[in-house]
Amino acid sequence: MDYVRDVLVRMLRTPSPTGRTDEVMHLIGEELQQLGVDFYLTRLGSLVAEVRGEQARPDRAVVVHSDTIGCIVKRIRENGRLQVTPVGTFSARFAEGARVRVFTDDPDTTYTGTVLPLKASGHTFGDEVDVQRVAWEQVEVRIDEFVESPDETEALGIRAGDFVSLDANPVITPAGFVNSRHLDDKAGVAAALGAFKCVIDHELALPVNAHLLVTIAEEVGQGASHGLDADVAEMISVDNAVVAPGQYSRETGVNVAMKDEVGPFDYHLTRKLLRLCRELGIPAQRDVFNYYRSDIATALNSGAETRAALIGCGVDASHGHERTHLDGIRNVAELLVAYLQTPLMFAWDEERRGELADFPAQDAEAAIGEYR
Template sequence: MKIDEAYLLAQLKALLAIDSPTGYTDQVVHYCSAELERLGLTPELTRRGAIRAVRQGSRRKGARAIVAHLDTLGAQVKLVKENGRLELVPIGHWSARFAEGGRVTLYSEIGSFRGTVLPLKASGHTFNDEVDTLPVGWPHVELRIDAITQSKAETRALGIDVGDFVAFDPNPEFLDNGFINSRHLDDKAGVAIALAAIEALEREGVKMPVDVHFLFTIAEEVGVGAAAIVTPEIASMVTIDNGSTAPGQNSAEFGVTIAMADQAGPFDYHLTKKLVDLCREEEIPFQKDVFRYYRSDSASAIEAGHDVRTALIAFGIDASHGYERIHAHALTSVATLAASYAASPLEIARDVKEVSGPEGFPHQPTEEADQPEFDPDKIAGVE
């Protein structure tokens, strides 16, 4: 299947333009629901706004799920300070180092305000070297609102209060060489990938062996993720999210990164192997990685008690949860794999049942691997 890269990138641009810190996701839910309807699917929303859109296959049970999350990092007002500025706490796990200097929109009960997040000592003309020695952390930054206020009372009179949401401008830049720089590529890029996979399946009229549930969650950044949206007929779930390309990792900004494990433990052996085999069959460039300080929608589903096979396919991202960078090659690669997975044959037939006997239960290889015949003359140091 050919992924429409122009469509994928257009969706990413549209999604990045919509603020959606965890807890303030209604607008992006409406947008995504409308796009799913335009593609021909019927979205169903949970009470809080997580989305399920089922593309029907030949059978209902043993269904597959492909999941991405709509929510992003952000902040909330912790305290209205005596000087009229605002102390913040983060939404999700990210460093205040990447919040400093950020332009933001604050959403209050009566309307939105613009502002800037600054270190407590922001003026070099006033604090000199103290600007550089100020510690990094959320207690050491504050939000300066672009409104006339110099006191707590004046800020409160504007309608601003504790708990108001703060969304950071993504500042996206799409370069001609395929690189994309922006905040919130985690996981707006994953959502765009899922939509592009749906578009390809619909455009090609692909028939699938089982139903595929496309899931869009709204609280992954705070650990809730897919905990409450997985239905009993789902047997396997593939998460689309970012893979860190930092030193010590095997992820890349090109091709697909297939995660073998994260901090919640190994992903399902058979589902992961299926994705690797699909990459080889479809000639999709890929690499494997293990993440030590990372969890995804898959982890939240397992921890919630859902007995589903889980896997994670990732687009390599540099500076995750900071000023992020990805490449279009990874986005189209992951979308190709997601669409190929949705259309691929069902290998483990017994997975259509939640519980059954041992017949048909798969095996993991245990045989000794073939090795070259031992030749002592080839050992280093032997003449």
């Protein structure tokens, strides 16, 4: 967990809004190099790593994403401040008050600033500050430079299309709570890296090869649309689980999603993961997410012929002022370590085609008994 904490904080302090993820992917790649894990990068920039097992194919994959929500400069306002548009889906309400960094085309030139509502001063606007609409057109970025016109801002090298990242400001409390923006999905990446480090450090025997796929555009829907080979028979996506009223997910345990807005996840694989949690004493909850899609959606929509499941540590106020707990990250990592040591669930899954008599039973009790 010392390693997990360290790599998590370093990733959180590395801006990576979708579309500007090179720096964080270098960080993750360097971690895998230190672990001695073979990997390559796809043309679009996703990372595919592999830890070899006793059987090369079919194999399995753990999928996480390194990109986060953020903003892009839409235009420079008449007062020299920036109108921005969101990258990914989140409310302008949760951008208000954020400290940000503005990245120009010059890699050595960045600027700091703050996202403010257009009516930010109560001393000037009085009660109007409380009734202003919540919308991206109602906020602006005040950069920390002497600018009062579009010309002065443009002279700094700031243009439409420049990326604006929201500072994460990670804080880990004595009680183990992790308060930070962008825990979606850097907490998941940290858990996966911790799990693969455990497998390697302890030389654990894996029955099949295990991939780690790190994607870079999940927040805008690209997800795991590429990078998985046709031999992947099982895929686990590790992402944030939604902690909110009406949800079962919790910050301290493993949360197994049974369904999101795309559809239910694999019947057998989700129940195998829940069974592993029961056998190992890992606290776990089942949950269903309404306004949610993960890397899995694009993988399956792109034709991946694989069983798929979604797990995560619970994140309170997701895409806002997020919080999770180190226990939740640890429990997800422990489940991954256990899962990677199990064979594929069914002999059926070792072949891409089979006979009806070999197909798994739908009955829950019978299916649980057949897991290997």
